[in-house]
Amino acid sequence: MATASSKTYIVEHLDPELGTWSELEYLAIARESQEAGAKFCLSSLPETFKVPEALSSIPSFTAETRGVEDLYASDKSRVCLLDPAAAKDLAPEDGEKFDAFLFGGILGDDPPRDRTSELRKKGFEGRRLGPIQMTTDTAVRVTRLVVQGKTPLNEIPYLDHPELKFNKHESTQMPFRYVKGQDGKPIMPEFCENVPGKDMDIMEEVPPPLEINPPLLNAACPWATTLDDLRRLYACPWTGAVTTRTSLIHGFDHDPAKHQYTFFDAGQTGLAPNASINSFGYSPLALESYLGFIKTISDEQSARSSKGFIVSVTGDPEDIERCYKLIATAAQDMKFPLAMEINLSCPNIPNRQPPAYSQDLLSAYLFSLQRAIATGGVNLTRIPVGLKTPPYTHATEYQTLIAALEQAAANTSSGGVCPLSFITATNTLGMCLVVADDGDLLSSPAGPGFGGVAGAPLHPLALGNVAMLRRLLDSNAAKLGHIRVVGVGGVLDEEGFRRMMRAGAHAVAVATGLGLKGVGIFEEIGRGTERRQSQI
Ligand SMILES: Cc1cc2nc3c(=O)[nH]c(=O)nc-3n(C[C@H](O)[C@H](O)[C@H](O)COP(=O)(O)O)c2cc1C
Known part of the structure; x- marks a missing residue:
């Protein structure tokens, strides 16, 4: 025994x-x-x-x-x-x-x-x-x-999601269950009890803004995978930033037999394709490769520039803490700014709900981010951080997101602000099925034909997400009003770009349009905008 x-x-x-x-x-x-x-x-x-x-x-x-x-x-x-x-x-x-x-x-x-x-x-x-x-x-x-x-088990005294006070002004809500100690406080590692107030002071500031000028860029996608892809996108004078394809700390096990994409004509009228469906996970290349590519591009620049990179990453909350530190450290050595976009919305990962549909998961990620900023110390200059959200289709889903953002804002101190600088809305709409006369359009971990749809059929939903997010963020201006929205979804031309800006986007990103038309789509949109402005 x-x-x-x-x-x-x-x-x-x-x-x-x-x-x-x-x-x-x-x-x-x-x-x-x-x-x-x-x-x-x-x-x-x-x-x-x-x-x-x-x-x-x-x-x-x-x-x-x-x-x-x-x-x-x-x-x-x-x-x-x-x-x-x-x-x-x-x-x-x-x-x-x-x-x-x-x-x-x-x-x-x-x-x-x-x-x-x-x-x-x-x-x-x-x-x-x-x-x-x-x-x-x-x-x-x-x-x-x-x-x-x-x-x-049921006689152990627990404290669920306790509020932890750092000092008179600062507190944070922990998104976990703890055991209650004899002093009535949650038992946790020493660090939590000793978080230095000076580090947490950083959190009281409004986070650095995401600047994108001109307000046009690519969204995370396979056409932003390699060094050459990123060079081409960076060299394009019609965009104000470049987003990398989403990477993980150790790279994703990309299997071409089940991670696929294809274009299709959403109207099924035999016209040119205007939509995409994909069953991709993330980039096979690790975050470190992307930081290496970006450094190479930085070294190739003769002067400093305000056009920077948004590094798209994902993983579990602990990974995000590490990603933040890696990207913020790399940013110190670049000729242009870096931002981090946390992709919490890929619909194609088996057995995993996109985390941005769950308040608990959102809170765990935001908490990790706050910890990364706090423990990064004063020497690590803060970089803008955003979330990539899935398409929300119901008021309760927006409430889930807003509640998590408000909780994160309350974490810093009363009257604190949410640590995010931007939200990129939206990712593809998952679990769609597109069939052709001669069979399924793609293979997928979810079953033949299933995938996330983007392009024209996503456009009204993406516009709705951008407009609703802007409205909800502005309705709590003190805590959330600073968060900018990058609009993505079905922008295929200058008119789509204009609709997205009118919906409240700070900048507009393009994925399917880039896959269909190449980098030339940005010139098409940019020249269209110039023409329209010259007519006013
Ligand atoms: C083939 C493909 C792969 C994508 N991969 C990613 C990715 O790695 N990370 C991400 O955040 N979004 C990814 N997306 C979603 C796009 O960034 C974008 O949010 C979505 O496609 C809607 O924009 P669109 O209508 O312009 O394509 C991908 C989209 C496509 C079509």
């Missing part, structure tokens, strides 16, 4: 790097495990992973490159997988049944590997910890209280 002292808490960490936040959480787990006579192990560590000294000096801690399948090869039944999809809740008697408690998480690799579901398939028995998302250290703490402390 297992004894309390032989308990091991295992966190699978597949990422070669360690964010500041994770390090603090791991330190908290190691210290508490030490005090409870238990062990704490990080497993599946990449060979290149550097264990921080503060962690390796704690005797309860061990670092393992092997996965839990190898560590417990001879007795898998002694390992309990903490799994939100498990049939049973964790109970005190599980302390007798299991020696090791495994936290799979969604870590490393891109697309992020859902280790919990991998481990579930490998036959590790699962237990649930309840419906509300916890930080990793909280999940381990709760598990320890149940299996070592013999407290039933």
